[in-house]
Amino acid sequence: MTKTPHLLKNSLKFPQPELEPVDTTVAVATAATPTPSGTRSDLEPGPRGRKPARRFSRRNLFIYGTLTLVALYYLLPLYVMVVTSLKGMPEIRLGNIFAPPLEITFEPWVKAWSEACTGLNCDGLSRGFWNSVRILVPSVILSIAIASVNGYALANWRFKGAELFFTILIVGAFIPYQVMIYPIVIMLREVGLYGSLTGLVLVHSVFGMPILTLLFRNYFASVPEELFKAARVDGAGFWAIYFKIMLPMSLPIFVVAIILQVTGIWNDFLFGVIYTKPDLYPMTVQLNNIVNSTQGVKEYNVNMAATILTGLVPLSIYFLSGKLFVRGIAAGAVKG
Amino acid sequence: MEPSISIRNLSLDFGSLRVLKDLDLNVGQGEFLVLLGSSGCGKSTLLNCIAGLLEISEGQIFIGGRNVTWEEPSQRGIGMVFQSYALYPQMTVAGNLSFGLKNAGLPKAEIAARVDRAAKILQIEPLLDRKPAALSGGQRQRAAIGRALVRDADVFLFDEPLSNLDAKLRADLRVEIKQLHSKLKNTMIYVTHDQIEAMTLADRIAIMRGGSILQLDTPEEIYLRPNCRYVANFIGSPSMNFFDGRIEGGDHLRFVSGSLNLPLAGYAFADPQGARPGPATLGIRPEHIVSGAEAEAAAISLTAEVDLIEPLGSDTFARVTLDGSNLWIRLDGQARTRPGDRLVIGFAPERAHLFDLDTELRL
DSSP states (O other): OOOOOGGGGGSSSSOOOOOOOOOHHHHHHHHHHHHOOOTTTTSSSSSSSSSSOOOHHHHHHHHHHHHHHHHHHHHHHHHHHHHHHHHHHHHOOOOTTTTTSSOOHHHHHHHHHHHHBBTTTTTTTTHHHHHHHHHHHHHHHHHHHHHHHHHHHHHOOOOOOOOHHHHHHHHHHOOHHHHHHHHHHHHHHHTTTTTTTTHHHHHHHHHHHHHHHHHHHHHHHOHHHHHHHHHHHHHHHTIIIIIIIGGOOOOHHHHHHEEEHHHHHOOOOOOHHBBGGGGOHHHHHHHHHHSOOOOSSOOHHHHHHHHHHHHHHHHHHHHHHHHHHHHHHHHHHHHH | OOOOOEEEEEEEEEETEEEEEEEEEEETTEEEEEEEEESSSSSSHHHHHHHHOOOEEEEEEEEEEEEOOTTOGGOEEEEEEEEOOOOTTTOHHHHHHHHHHTTTOHHHHHHHHHHHHHHHHHTGGGGGOOGGGSSSSHHHHHHHHHHHHHHTOSSSEESSTTTOHHHHHHHHHHHHHHHHHHHOEEEEEEEEEEEEHHHHOOEEEEEEEEEEEHHHHHHHHHHHSSSHHHHHHHHHSOOEEEEEEEEEEEOOOEETTTTTTEEEETOOSSSGGGGSSEEEEEEEEGOEEEEHHHHHHEEEEEEEEEEEEEEEEEEEEEEEEEEEEEEEEETTTOOOOOTOEEEEEEEEEEOOOOOEETOOOOO
16 A cells, blocks of 8 residues: 555556557658668778677676676575475475475475464464455445546536545645544444454545545546536536446556555455454464464464465565556557 | 538536637538647637537537437548657557557448548558558658548548648648548648648638637638738738728728838728728738839839848749838749848738728628
């Protein structure tokens, strides 16, 4: 929730219609006119044509060298995790954390998923996974549905008090979570939702509201105003314009919102531990309990496997909605 | 006859700023009215008020004799074309054309018939299945006109529809719009800042400035008898030349400014009150200044030095220096004049325009 991945940068605005397409007849006409070819013999000796680029220039070596180093630096922990999770405990006790496993075993993964003990129950991370899914799906849908309508109303229907409403919402984004934790506990208790998944879904939806509304408002504000006017002349009302005009061309911003919300809510720990009870804990809380509360021997391989399992959802979201994916639909919004 | 559009005492405020000031305007049935003015004069704002896209602060709007002041845009019986085409990017051309009709709940057969008819009129039948992104600028604007056409509206509103097109296409589409108007005979209100579009298309032109209409008249009248200095300056390219000076004399009035001393016997004063001595501005269009032998025979002839020439092929415009100030004159396209040449120029007083120096109104 705190940072916008750089790969989403270009999808925050409605793509402006490109300039006039070049008239093809003109292109044909120029192609047909005889042009002097590049290999004329009456050129002066010396440089001609495209300037050759050096592949191993000092600049290139520096750039790619640095990039490789930084990439390795970030990939190393992942490597250690994967390798450790595939080793048995005796092999881990040898202490060489960088060594590849001599004997590959998937037992730590099975144990992390379905056998590891957290507190009273011993059914591994699977319980937390399903809890997280049950929190994630409704929260993402609810928060994005509300925020997109909010943003649309704020950007296109400038109702009385819209500016004030928006300001309050944005100020809300800057209030530290800690300030609001206890009041929310009381509010949820009063309506009888404290300790339930519904309560947590509501909390996630509310906390996603400022940033998501801002995101959608800015996107809808960058949609040409005349499009909105044309739809009004065509007799479309508030919801018809939202569903038939705005929604079909805002896929990029919805993808951005989904990425933000999925990673944000999946990675949440604080709200999960406060607003739910042990058998409803999300995966992150359970991961923490597995890693921190085991008695006796630290099972590093199980911990590593559990951590990777927990991180798989945000990881796969990034892979699925990478640059190409976002670009693809961003282009689709104009090109159809 | 009942006017097609009638605007009474219309005012619009943005906060404390009065953008449109107490406008009254009647547009006849089948009339082509052009709202002309530089940017920020309120012409597009007025059009948006007529369309119902902006809520007005005071006054009334009647379309087809019906008070539509509080009506939604879609209920006003209008079709509108925008500068940026405003085609829905995710729909095909046919989808764009039929969107409004579907919203109105028309039967499918009726929608198909209307889309076909509009496509035939605008010759966009082969494009109906294409998305807007696959169209050229001219085709997009044609599709946008089609979207207004299918609504079977009595009134068409155009908001600078040709401003996004290149010069050649603009001229072509201008002709098409004119043909469309003579075929459909709808009332059309057309906003533009381009005086050529205004002069060629309009039955009447309303020249706007600062939220008010300065002059509302036929293109010919506006060109021949601008009612104030602003209109005189705005219409015509290059613009009119102005001399600040005085009207002098008793029975035989003369306009005097520097070496210019023009008898006003042939000048038709708009207001008999103006035909008396006092400070005034004289305006003369570049195309009404003659040179050479013609100039020597004119009521007034002066010698000026050519400073700059702009050959256009058909005409050549020359900037000449007279009494230290510049004025533009039109020469024949074949004229062999060069900068530095001395030229005899002159004009007839009935071709000139006199304006009050303070009020800038026509005398």
